[in-house]
Amino acid sequence: MKTTALLLGTALAALAAGAAQAQTSVKVGVMNDRSGLYADLSGEGSVIAARMAVEDFKAAEKGIKVEIVSADHQNKPDVGSTIARQWYDQDGVDAILDVPTSSVALAVNQITKEKNKIHINSGAASSDLTGKACSPNTIHWTYDTYALAQGTGGAMVKAGGDSWFFMTADYAFGHALERDTGAIVTKNGGKVVGAVRTPFPGTDFSSFLLQAQASKAKVIGLANAGGDTINSIKQAGEFGITSAGQKLAGLLVFITDVHALGLQTAQGLVLTEAFYWDNNDGTRAWSERFAKANGGKKPSMVQAGVYSGMLHYLKAIEATKGKDPTAVMAKMKEMPTDDPLFGKGSVRADGRKMHDMYLFEVKKPSESKAPWDYYKQVAVLKADDAFKPLSESECPLVKK
Amino acid sequence: MFELLGIPPQALFGQLLLGLINGSFYAILSLGLAVIFGLLNIINFTHGAQYMMGAFVAWMCLNYLGVNYWAALLLAPVIVGFTGVVIERLFLSRIAHLDHLYGLLLTFGLALIIQGLFRNQYGSSGLPYQIPDALRGGYNLGFMFLPTYRAWVVVASIAVCLATWFMIEKTKLGAYLRAATENATLTQAFGINVPLLVTLTYGFGVALAAFAGVLAAPIYSVNPNMGADLIIVVFAVVVIGGMGSIMGAIVTGFSLGLVEGLTKVFYPEASATVIFIIMVLVLLVKPAGLFGRAA
Numbered sequence: 001m002k003t004t005a006l007l008l009g010t011a012l013a014a015l016a017a018g019a020a021q022a023q024t025s026v027k028v029g030v031m032n033d034r035s036g037l038y039a040d041l042s043g044e045g046s047v048i049a050a051r052m053a054v055e056d057f058k059a060a061e062k063g064i065k066v067e068i069v070s071a072d073h074q075n076k077p078d079v080g081s082t083i084a085r086q087w088y089d090q091d092g093v094d095a096i097l098d099v100p101t102s103s104v105a106l107a108v109n110q111i112t113k114e115k116n117k118i119h120i121n122s123g124a125a126s127s128d129l130t131g132k133a134c135s136p137n138t139i140h141w142t143y144d145t146y147a148l149a150q151g152t153g154g155a156m157v158k159a160g161g162d163s164w165f166f167m168t169a170d171y172a173f174g175h176a177l178e179r180d181t182g183a184i185v186t187k188n189g190g191k192v193v194g195a196v197r198t199p200f201p202g203t204d205f206s207s208f209l210l211q212a213q214a215s216k217a218k219v220i221g222l223a224n225a226g227g228d229t230i231n232s233i234k235q236a237g238e239f240g241i242t243s244a245g246q247k248l249a250g251l252l253v254f255i256t257d258v259h260a261l262g263l264q265t266a267q268g269l270v271l272t273e274a275f276y277w278d279n280n281d282g283t284r285a286w287s288e289r290f291a292k293a294n295g296g297k298k299p300s301m302v303q304a305g306v307y308s309g310m311l312h313y314l315k316a317i318e319a320t321k322g323k324d325p326t327a328v329m330a331k332m333k334e335m336p337t338d339d340p341l342f343g344k345g346s347v348r349a350d351g352r353k354m355h356d357m358y359l360f361e362v363k364k365p366s367e368s369k370a371p372w373d374y375y376k377q378v379a380v381l382k383a384d385d386a387f388k389p390l391s392e393s394e395c396p397l398v399k400k
Numbered sequence: 401m402f403e404l405l406g407i408p409p410q411a412l413f414g415q416l417l418l419g420l421i422n423g424s425f426y427a428i429l430s431l432g433l434a435v436i437f438g439l440l441n442i443i444n445f446t447h448g449a450q451y452m453m454g455a456f457v458a459w460m461c462l463n464y465l466g467v468n469y470w471a472a473l474l475l476a477p478v479i480v481g482f483t484g485v486v487i488e489r490l491f492l493s494r495i496a497h498l499d500h501l502y503g504l505l506l507t508f509g510l511a512l513i514i515q516g517l518f519r520n521q522y523g524s525s526g527l528p529y530q531i532p533d534a535l536r537g538g539y540n541l542g543f544m545f546l547p548t549y550r551a552w553v554v555v556a557s558i559a560v561c562l563a564t565w566f567m568i569e570k571t572k573l574g575a576y577l578r579a580a581t582e583n584a585t586l587t588q589a590f591g592i593n594v595p596l597l598v599t600l601t602y603g604f605g606v607a608l609a610a611f612a613g614v615l616a617a618p619i620y621s622v623n624p625n626m627g628a629d630l631i632i633v634v635f636a637v638v639v640i641g642g643m644g645s646i647m648g649a650i651v652t653g654f655s656l657g658l659v660e661g662l663t664k665v666f667y668p669e670a671s672a673t674v675i676f677i678i679m680v681l682v683l684l685v686k687p688a689g690l691f692g693r694a695a
Contacts, residue, residue: 035516036625039524170669199672203620203629207418207664207671210544214411230526230621238531238547238619240538260621262528297523 025065026323028313029093030306031083031108032123034072037201037226038100040256041300042123044070046098048293049303052286053310062318069093073104080104081111088115094323095120095313098306102126102173112137118325120313122305125225125252126176127388130352134395137329141353142305143274145173147386148251149181151272151359154188155379156219156249162190164249165217167208167232169224170197177223177251193217198224205232209239218247225252230260237265254300258374263365266374270361275301275341276375279358282340298372304341309353312337345383350395357386414544415661421550423657424557425612427650429634430641431561432608434649435568437638439581439601442492442503447634448627449511450606453480454613455622456518459527469532469618476614477607484606488599496598511628518624526623553615560611561650568646577601581644636679642692652690 030050032042047070054066069091073080080099087093088111096112099105100123112119113135120139121129127144128134164185168174174197182192194215196208209232212220220241222232229250236248250257253271277287277298286307290299299307316331317323337345337353345355360375368374390398429451436444457476461467467475487510495502531549538547568574580587580594588594613627620626641652656675663671670677682690 035519035524037524037623039519041525043524196668198668201629202672203626204418204422206421206550207415207661208668210411210414210418211665213545226525227621227623227625234621235619238538238549240545240547244545256523256525260526260528260623262530264530265528 023063023065024317024321024323025067026094026317027067027069027092028310029083029087029091029096030068030070030098031073031080031087031096031104032070032098032100033075034070036075037228038075038123040260040297041226041254042098042100042302042306045290045294045297045299045303046122046306048290049299049307050097050310052290052293053307053314057311057314059314064314064317066314073099073101075101075104077103077107081107084108084111088112088117094118094325097121097309098123098302100124100302102128102176103171105129106133106172109133109135109138116325118313118329120306120309122309123302125173127180128172128176130348130350130393130395131388132394134350134393134397136351136397137325139309139329139332139347139351139353141309142301143272143357144352144387145177145180145251146388147274147357147381148177148272149184150386151357151381152249152251152270153181153184153221155270155359156247157185157188157190161219161247161249162188163217164190164192164219164221165212165215166192166195166221166223167205167212168195168197169200169202169228171200173225174200174223178221181221181223181249181251198228200224200228201226202228203231204235206235206239208232209236209241213239213241213244213246218245219249220246221249221251223251225254226257229253230257233261233269234265254302255298255372255374256300258362259297259372263363263368263374266362267364268362270359270378272357272359272381273301273375274355274357275299275304276358276360276377278373278375279377286340296371308337308339308342311339312347348390350390350393350398352387354383354387356383357381409543411543411665415665416658417544417546418550418664419658419661420654421554421657422660423654424554425616425630425653426634426637426657427561427653428557428608428612428615429630430637430649430653431564431646432605432612433634433638434641434644434646435564435608436602436605438644438646439577440488440492440496440503440598441500442507442602443500443635444602444605445504445508445631446487446511446514447507447606447609448629448631449514450480450484450609450627451613451616451630452518452624452627453483453514454610455529455617455620455626456522456527456613456624457610458614458617459529459622462529469614473611473614477610480610480613481603481607485599485603487606488602492602493595493599511631515624515628522624524623524625526621526626529617529622531618549618553619556615557612560608561653564608565646565650633675636675638689640675640679640682640689642689645689645691645693648689648691 030047071083095118102124105124122141125145127146129140166178168178258266316328320327333347342355359379454476458472461472535549641648663674
């Protein structure tokens with residue numbers, strides 16, 4: 001009885017607050033993989049993260065009505081494009097969030113530009129989103145292939161891994177990751193001795209691993225993600241590749257992948273992420289709330305990025321008192337970003353969101369004290385070192 | 401050192417051996433499909449999901465019941481085979497008199513439902529399953545490092561394939577089975593319980609898929625989509641071998657594994673498509689498949 005009264009009161013208060021201010025209503029679409037290999041690291045979890053951002057921002061009290069819709073792009077650019085057009089043209093969606101899978105992200109990036117809407121990408125990796133394919137309507141939020149290459153690639157070369165062989169997922173993302181990492185390796189004095197393009201998605205990587213082994217490279221760079229990475233790491237262990245002295249570099253490994261591999265198989269792997277749930281009190285508190293809503297699973301950096309991006313978008317809407325894409329975008333680039341998950345940061349002219357990246361090493365089973373206690377921090381990459389400097393940018397939006 | 405087709409023979413042998421290992425999975429899976437198609441005339445699209453269930457049941461056995469790999473190798477096929485029996489009794493037996501297409505749609509729908517349920521429960525990125533201790537490590541063959549577990553996969557699958565072939569082609573039970581395939585009404589007239597035979601055959605075919613699933617669990621990612629990715633290839637294998645041909649399924653399974661292995665060396669980008677190219681060629685030249693009888 002008491003709760004009902006309380007709820008009623010809150011509802012009335014919200015209504016009154018809404019009536020007092022001019023109402024802006026925005027519709028945000030969370031598009032990602034909800035059924036395939038990236039469903040765990042994005043999927044429904046990203047929708048939960050977006051909802052949490054709306055709650056934490058107290059959007060209703062500020063006179064902003066937010067509606068969140070979601071869809072499954074099945075990792076197919078054609079499916080993603082169709083959804084994006086439908087959302088923008090018919091359903092009145094103002095912004096699209098998340099969009100893992102670079103090939104789909106590049107398609108959505110293009111459509112968003114055509115329709116002059118807003119795309120805040122958290123899930124995809126290709127650095128082309130803020131490079132040659134950059135758009136005034138896109139922000140690339142969480143990470144990119146350049147930062148991953150800087151983090152893991154740079155660290156491996158410095159540790160003596162100066163010859164590389166790439167196993168590359170044969171699509172936009174894999175190619176970008178191979179290119180960016182190759183550049184970092186060469187820049188740091190190493191060399192790339194070979195690469196093999198593997199069909200995506202794949203199951204058996206033993207044949208490619210054997211080619212990598214025959215190359216005698218010190219490091220095998222896994223320019224792939226999700227199930228492909230899991231299978232490659234599992235099979236590399238099996239074929240004695242790691243025990244024979246070659247090192248594996250998981251260029252894009254998410255915490256959900258480590259969870260799927262198990263610490264026994266994943267231990268010692270060095271990887272780069274933008275976010276880890278156990279980083280500080282802020283991330284721990286948020287992640288706990290998130291896990292409660294997500295069946296006990298901790299957030300991935302992609303999901304954390306959706307939260308952070310959504311929050312910044314809402315702040316810009318509040319500041320501009322409207323949802324005009326050009327004004328909101330300008331505001332988002334002008335305002336510094338600040339949230340408990342990524343700390344303070346900014347959005348650059350090319351659409352790159354700037355924050356620190358972290359180099360982690362996967363713990364041994366004996367070091368892990370609790371479920372999801374997987375990483376120990378090896379190094380922090382300052383934002384300016386992690387992401388491609390504007391001076392090297394291929395983005396036409398950057399004035400040089 | 402001489403070279404064969406531009407690559408050193410050592411590398412070639414290694415790749416051929418790997419192809420044989422992958423072929424083992426194709427062989428067991430296509431064998432199950434062929435057995436089911438032979439007697440039930442049903443194109444079992446649930447096969448991939450049942451392969452996945454095999455791997456998951458092995459994981460569940462280990463994590464919920466503490467049952468190890470070896471026991472799971474027997475237990476998982478029995479459990480999943482039993483679910484197959486239930487599916488046959490509940491659904492397939494009702495549409496047995498209808499066109500192939502109904503069975504295909506039904507089993508395809510079931511596969512989607514099963515995958516969805518597992519995804520909902522366990523997520524999409526998969527679960528860890530370790531190689532049993534006895535099969536860890538490997539042999540250095542000079543031209544490659546052969547993990548003990550892979551060698552075991554080849555041995556186990558060849559044994560299972562040959563045992564199945566023997567049972568169907570050389571035993572009395574197999575004779576009943578073949579008779580029922582040829583003419584069900586007449587076989588029943590001789591006092592043989594054909595509906596029971598049909599149910600058990602489906603259960604057996606499904607158990608084969610689950611067996612392959614357990615074999616795959618320690619080396620491939622155990623996730624709800626693992627079967628969906630594989631099953632399309634396996635269907636192509638069955639089409640190439642000839643629908644319903646037991647030996648055809650086995651031989652084609654292994655040989656296509658080899659072809660795929662070679663493609664991974666010479667033109668890796670095409671390794672996912674090469675089997676389908678062969679399928680098209682075979683269908684053009686021999687529509688009934690390499691080992692199939694013309695209808």
